[in-house]
Amino acid sequence: MARIVDIKETEERRILRDTAADYAAKVLAPEAEQLDKTWELPVLDSMNKAADLGVLQALVSEEAGGGGFDTYAFCVALEEMAVGSAGAAAALLIHNAAMVPAIHADGELQPLLDAKFPLSLACSGTLSISGGNVSGHVPWAFNAQAASLFILLISEGEGMVAAMVEAGAEGLAIKPHPYQMGLRAARVASLELNGAAPTAVVRGGESMLSECERFLHLGFAAISVGISRNGFAAAHAYARERYQGGDMIINHQALRIMMADMVSGIEMSRAMIASACEQGDLASAIACRIEATDRALRSATDAVQVHGGIGYMEDYGIERLMRDAAYCQIYPRTNEEYRLELLDLVEQQ
Amino acid sequence: MGRGRQMFGPVLSERGKRVMEDYPTLAALRQHDRRGIDRIIKVVEDCTEFNRRYAGPIALEVDERIGRDPDYFNWDVIKAGCQYRLLSIPIPEGVGGLASRYPVTTAVLALEELCSTCSGIGVVFGAHSLGVLPLLTSGAMAHWDTVLHEIVTEEKKGNPVIMAYAITEPSAGTDVEEPEFLAVGKIGMEAKRTKGGYVLNGRKCFISNGREAKYITLTAALDRNRPLETWTTFLIDRDMPGYSTPRVEIKMGQRATHATELLFEDVFVPDSHVLGYPGDGMSNGILMVMAASRSPIAAIATGIARGAYEHFLAWAHTTRNGHKPIEEERICMAAADMNAMMAQNRSLFVNAALAADSAFGKIFTSPLIKSTYLTPRPIRASKPVFSLLTSKYGKAFVNGVFRFFVSDEDMTYFLAMASMAKFASSDNAMRITSRALELMGADDSEHRRWVEKCFRDAKLTQIYEGTNQLNRLCLYASHISRELTVEVPHPFKAEVI
Numbered sequence: 001m002a003r004i005v006d007i008k009e010t011e012e013r014r015i016l017r018d019t020a021a022d023y024a025a026k027v028l029a030p031e032a033e034q035l036d037k038t039w040e041l042p043v044l045d046s047m048n049k050a051a052d053l054g055v056l057q058a059l060v061s062e063e064a065g066g067g068g069f070d071t072y073a074f075c076v077a078l079e080e081m082a083v084g085s086a087g088a089a090a091a092l093l094i095h096n097a098a099m100v101p102a103i104h105a106d107g108e109l110q111p112l113l114d115a116k117f118p119l120s121l122a123c124s125g126t127l128s129i130s131g132g133n134v135s136g137h138v139p140w141a142f143n144a145q146a147a148s149l150f151i152l153l154i155s156e157g158e159g160m161v162a163a164m165v166e167a168g169a170e171g172l173a174i175k176p177h178p179y180q181m182g183l184r185a186a187r188v189a190s191l192e193l194n195g196a197a198p199t200a201v202v203r204g205g206e207s208m209l210s211e212c213e214r215f216l217h218l219g220f221a222a223i224s225v226g227i228s229r230n231g232f233a234a235a236h237a238y239a240r241e242r243y244q245g246g247d248m249i250i251n252h253q254a255l256r257i258m259m260a261d262m263v264s265g266i267e268m269s270r271a272m273i274a275s276a277c278e279q280g281d282l283a284s285a286i287a288c289r290i291e292a293t294d295r296a297l298r299s300a301t302d303a304v305q306v307h308g309g310i311g312y313m314e315d316y317g318i319e320r321l322m323r324d325a326a327y328c329q330i331y332p333r334t335n336e337e338y339r340l341e342l343l344d345l346v347e348q349q
Numbered sequence: 350m351g352r353g354r355q356m357f358g359p360v361l362s363e364r365g366k367r368v369m370e371d372y373p374t375l376a377a378l379r380q381h382d383r384r385g386i387d388r389i390i391k392v393v394e395d396c397t398e399f400n401r402r403y404a405g406p407i408a409l410e411v412d413e414r415i416g417r418d419p420d421y422f423n424w425d426v427i428k429a430g431c432q433y434r435l436l437s438i439p440i441p442e443g444v445g446g447l448a449s450r451y452p453v454t455t456a457v458l459a460l461e462e463l464c465s466t467c468s469g470i471g472v473v474f475g476a477h478s479l480g481v482l483p484l485l486t487s488g489a490m491a492h493w494d495t496v497l498h499e500i501v502t503e504e505k506k507g508n509p510v511i512m513a514y515a516i517t518e519p520s521a522g523t524d525v526e527e528p529e530f531l532a533v534g535k536i537g538m539e540a541k542r543t544k545g546g547y548v549l550n551g552r553k554c555f556i557s558n559g560r561e562a563k564y565i566t567l568t569a570a571l572d573r574n575r576p577l578e579t580w581t582t583f584l585i586d587r588d589m590p591g592y593s594t595p596r597v598e599i600k601m602g603q604r605a606t607h608a609t610e611l612l613f614e615d616v617f618v619p620d621s622h623v624l625g626y627p628g629d630g631m632s633n634g635i636l637m638v639m640a641a642s643r644s645p646i647a648a649i650a651t652g653i654a655r656g657a658y659e660h661f662l663a664w665a666h667t668t669r670n671g672h673k674p675i676e677e678e679r680i681c682m683a684a685a686d687m688n689a690m691m692a693q694n695r696s697l698f699v700n701a702a703l704a705a706d707s708a709f710g711k712i713f714t715s716p717l718i719k720s721t722y723l724t725p726r727p728i729r730a731s732k733p734v735f736s737l738l739t740s741k742y743g744k745a746f747v748n749g750v751f752r753f754f755v756s757d758e759d760m761t762y763f764l765a766m767a768s769m770a771k772f773a774s775s776d777n778a779m780r781i782t783s784r785a786l787e788l789m790g791a792d793d794s795e796h797r798r799w800v801e802k803c804f805r806d807a808k809l810t811q812i813y814e815g816t817n818q819l820n821r822l823c824l825y826a827s828h829i830s831r832e833l834t835v836e837v838p839h840p841f842k843a844e845v846i
Contacts (some may be wrong), residue, residue, distance in 0.1 A: 037416075124791060125670075126670055126671075139791060139792050139793040139794075140791035140792065140793060175793075177793060177798075178413070178798070179409070179413055179798055179801070181801045181804075181805065190793040243520070243535055244521070244522065244523045244524050244530065244534075245523060245524060245527075245529075245530045245533070246529075246530065246532075246533035246534075252818070254818045254821075255818070297783065301779065301783075301808065304808060304812075305811060305812065305816065305817075305818075308522050308523070308812055308816055309517065309522055309554070309555045309608075309812060309813070311812070312600055312601050312602075312808060312809055312812055313555075313598040313599065313600055313601075313608070314416075314598075314599040314600070314601065315598070315599065319601035319805075319808070322601070322808065323601070323805070326783065326786055326787075326801075326804065329787050330786075330787060330789075330790045330791050331790075331791045332791065333790060333791070334787055334788060334789075334790035334791075335787060336679060336787065336788060337790070340679075
């Protein structure tokens with residue numbers, strides 16, 4: 001497809017985009033099927049190669065040994081990586097999102113930088129902290145099956161606590177979901193905590209959670225754009241070579257309209273990500289997330305439809321987009337819950 | 350229903366009452382034909398029981414296992430289906446099956462019920478019925494006493510004999526579903542005339558039940574350069590030399606049914622196994638089959654949607670983080686939307702099915718066909734009768750009966766109705782399942798896992814039996830513009846090669 005122009009592109013960002021795209025095409029894309037199919041824990045060795053890009057500690061400042069990315073730069077990298085494998089991009093997003101609370105609250109970063117990839121993050125569920133120990137239930141934590149360290153966001157009185165609990169800690173039970181439909185490289189589990197003792201704690205205000213969610217919104221929006229781009233590229237290429245109904249199927253209007261919608265979805269989502277990163281507020285991030293993830297599911301579903309029977313078979317990698325897109329809509333909470341929150345935020349302004 | 354009514358005749362079971370609520374058309378019809386409708390209800394009740402005892406407990410496990418081991422097929426659950434006669438649903442009463450006055454309506458209700466638990470398992474029976482259909486629509490009565498009789502008798506012993514229907518080719522998916530497209534399609538498979546029959550070479554792909562089927566009905570061109578004029582339906586036996594099933598696909602959903610590649614290397618098919626006439630494969634072999642099989646696809650889609658809806662409602666009634674989702678207005682309204690969409694689907698496909706039954710039912714229950722089956726089976730299955738029925742005079746006789754009951758216009762109308770039900774219902778099913786999945790969100794309950802399965806399953810209903818795009822074109826061509834006419838075969842049609 002024609003390269004979509006990034007209106008805010010700088011030289012630095014162009015290099016980043018190209019490097020990430022290169023990494024996605026050479027390392028992630030060939031492994032995408034394996035990352036999705038394997039029924040053991042996905043081997044994320046390939047992610048260690050991503051360390052060179054600086055994306056493993058993207059938001060940590062360069063002085064502190066991180067990548068020094070701003071949110072938009074990270075979204076650019078994430079989008080390109082999601083073209084290779086949305087699952088791997090999601091694992092990376094959660095890993096970085098787990099660092100947001102500590103960065104935001106100016107807390108101690110060293111334990112996070114020392115921990116092995118990936119970190120896992122829990123920002124939903126019924127967690128509580130008393131006497132320094134964490135208890136409660138988390139229904140859904142990405143990366144949980146491979147994580148060495150869990151960052152748990154817990155309300156405490158007026159403020160928030162980000163508690164770091166090690167994978168082997170006493171009182172922490174990790175229950176892998178028996179079947180995960182999408183984003184399989186970021187293996188999901190539910191967590192059962194029974195007085196688990198954190199190794200470190202970062203305290204901050206309510207904004208610690210909203211900042212973390214804002215980052216997740218933009219990240220999932222970026223991954224969604226990657227999925228849409230993947231779907232469009234595959235559908236478009238296939239439609240040009242598939243002969244049906246006396247013509248290449250690209251020349252059938254119904255399919256042209258479907259594919260045009262994919263393009264408009266990609267354009268819109270990208271513009272919204274750029275604008276939301278510029279504005280830096282939660283409301284625009286939510287708006288961006290809702291639209292981008294919904295459009296990605298539609299694009300992926302249509303990409304399967306363009307492929308017909310082949311699209312539905314696992315070996316061709318198209319149906320995976322649909323499964324991945326469905327998982328971008330729901331975390332940490334559902335798009336519909338965020339619609340309600342969006343209006344609350346607009347009214348407060 | 351009023352109390353007074355209940356005094357005359359058996360009271361409906363809970364399931365039966367529910368069926369009457371879901372299908373008010375049938376409730377109205379029951380006032381006039383209680384026996385006929387109660388037979389449908391009995392089949393639905395059997396399916397419910399089958400789901401509860403056999404399909405439900407293993408559905409998730411089978412689905413997951415096939416992801417790791419594509420060759421796995423659960424024969425036990427299909428064998429269990431034999432005791433509920435699920436393989437006999439499309440087979441005419443005269444031959445010992447269940448199809449009589451409402452063959453298509455019975456099939457759609459049974460499929461909705463089966464697929465509400467596991468569409469993978471349900472579609473094994475659905476694809477089997479699809480495989481049986483060409484034997485019925487082409488009036489191949491000679492094979493009723495061999496193939497269909499075998500299915501029924503083996504089923505009684507608990508041995509499932511499964512059929513499949515093969516039309517899709519690697520280079521032609523949409524093209525083989527519509528005459529205009531087939532005329533310009535690039536067809537790979539060819540059946541060459543030879544002494545006493547035909548020799549088949551080529552591939553078919555994505556054939557549901559392909560590996561498990563003992564008998565396969567198949568369409569192929571006699572001349573690849575003139576596929577439409579020479580499109581012909583054959584009956585294949587798994588044991589024919591040169592036939593193999595090299596590969597099964599791993600599908601996103603409906604995994605309990607295998608999508609198989611069929612390979613034909615110089616497979617000889619005798620003249621007696623040509624169904625209908627050479628060259629009537631599009632009208633007779635495909636369009637008439639589609640007229641009877643697209644509304645069942647709508648029912649499969651609705652069954653899947655119902656499964657998602659029921660699990661969504663069950664989830665909404667459990668307490669999550671201190672409150673029940675169903676207490677929220679938006680969840681109630683989403684449930685209402687889903688309910689309305691399912692009601693739309695049901696009225697579309699049950700109408701299409703009843704329309705088709707107004708003709709097919711008459712054929713199966715006609716005195717002529719019935720009296721044929723009063724003659725003792727040894728005579729019917731004898732060699733002279735078999736030769737007579739597979740000769741052109743025999744075929745002409747059966748076709749004459751067929752044409753007496755169904756006109757070309759009727760058949761075209763059935764196809765239009767069925768195509769409409771198919772695309773509208775499968776689109777709705779996709780809406781319902783993806784909405785349920787989104788609303789349930791990041792949740793670790795078993796219900797979410799079921800809905801995820803329904804979401805994966807639903808997508809296929811937009812693709813098979815003609816993509817939804819093709820079905821829209823078909824509705825336009827056969828009903829709105831009336832450019833397409835389904836031709837019920839004419840006896841003594843001129844030879845095509």
